[in-house]
Amino acid sequence: MFKTAEGEEIFIIDGHTHLWDGSKANQKNIHGAQFIDCFYGYHTALSPKEYVWPKEKFDNYGAETMYNDLFVDGYDDMAIFQPTYLKDFYVNGFNTIEQNAVLKEKYPDRFILNGAWDPRDGEAGIEALHEQVEKYKIKGCKLYTAEWKGASKGWKLTDEWAQRYMAECVKLGVKNIHVHKGPTILPLNRDAFDVADIDDAATSFPELNFIVEHCGLPRLDDFCWIAVQEPNVYGGLAVALPFIHSRPDYFNQVISELLFWLGPDRLLYGSDYGIWSPKWLVERFMAHELPDTIKKDKGVDLNLEAKRKILGLNAAKLYDIDVATHRARITGSAPARAEENTMAQVAEAIGD
Template identity: 25%
Template sequence: MNIIDARVRLPQELRPSPTYAAPRRQTEQYDRVLQLTDKMNTGGLADLLQVMDAEGVGRAVMHAESEGGESAEALNEALCQVLAKHPDRFAGIGCVDVAGVRPTRIARQAASIADLGLLGITLQPAFFGLDIDDRSLYPMYSRAEELGLIVAVHTGITYSRMHPLRHERPELLDQVACDFPDLTLIASHAGWPWVTEYCAVARRHPTVYLEFGALAPKYVARAGTGWDPLFGMMPNVLRDQVLYGTDWPMISPTRAIAEWRASGLPGAALQALMHDNAARLFGLGSPSQ
């Protein structure tokens, strides 16, 4: 199988600051659970390419997301440089300046992202004190829908102790999907602990995809962890709306691929998860190629 990773991060070494840093209350639980700071500061592009080659990951979608304090233009420029050097390995999703959000500005930034040839926009409204359906984001959603851009939104738990969970609730993404019915949305991290509700959002909106970046597949497949409804729907009614992703360097492709293969998913469901859905969504080749 030629695997497509739907979510990897722009390496820290290519960002405006070569060292990852954030407020302690934002990172302390991320570091305990995911070793975020260490992974961000040690994961380089050469390492990513090496593990992709070793694990049969032919393509990856690189996200230039920001959790605050970085210029969207600078991040998008750095992302484009990666794409120019490795056009056969990466596609790109850009970002907008959500901090101090100015609706007209982020709508223009969405248009700039389309002009750069990027596939969409990635954002984490909760890290800026915003709900997913905050009206200040609506001009950006509208422009993205008009231009055919995908929008990937952080959903579910954030380990930051500075940003409340209420910003991530499923009914907020559902509202955006209702208001922009032709906008393709990715629920990044698949919305735990509201798994049943996010399944319902995806089930009623074929424009909504659920992506597993930064999650350990063995827990998704383990009964009683809260993932049961989604894991049960992956071989059938939601098979075409799930995306394999690692959020590298948060989860190693080596671990993620091994755990998905051991999860018990039927072969057709694994093929859809790890290649076909991303190939169709991002235009990265025909299914089963």
């Protein structure tokens, strides 16, 4: 919970978090090593100095640290887990729903578990999707179109099997489809930056919401163009937001474009934890004001109302969270630092 100077409480849902294991022990090959190294590059390049972690901590920070950084030191009230399997790079996967579920079980009011699927898994994957719904009651999933699988270096939402999976999502009520469209690995013959397949999917499946993580950057123009036409397309601010610290002028340009094309109702805050930490992101975002020239030129504003929507209300709508009820539950049962021992046990249980 963030409290403004006037004492107003802002309910915050972090739309993009991870609990990963990028440690050497879990790395399968050089790609695994380079993947976490690259993440660390993002972390060091865009974090304020005082928030930069040592590499060893970054490789595998564990459940206890995560809980603390999000909800105790940080201002998140809830967080959405976005899994990233990367089984070709990591022995036990990088960040799986099974790992995330342990924290969800311990703090059911804090976490939203999302699943994942890969159309290249064919029928077996559809079955696995059904299992995820039954077991974890997921309402959303994270898709990583640039993920490797054997000889394949990626896929698109327009692929025939992807269409079948999305039809299944409609049936199962997995209505929030988070798609990684941002700076990514290896666009070779498949241009993983390309957001055009979102357009097709959003038209074909109006029942689903497509949250384009990282707003398609560096293809912001293509993304905005699509989002204007498709009311069920949203922008996830992970990776765009940290520029608020290192390049505030640049952040102003990006956010003003997004506000102009999508408006404040279709943007979602996401820290991308553990790459960046909610504490400084939320503090800076809440303190941030657009310069008058931009407000005038673009006719947009990042006022308190817009911030409230971006930080929590939009995600609450997508995930059917009743904010008042949820706030009461969290404040009533908020686990404090005293639970650290138990958290250590949780960490142990998931093999940290």
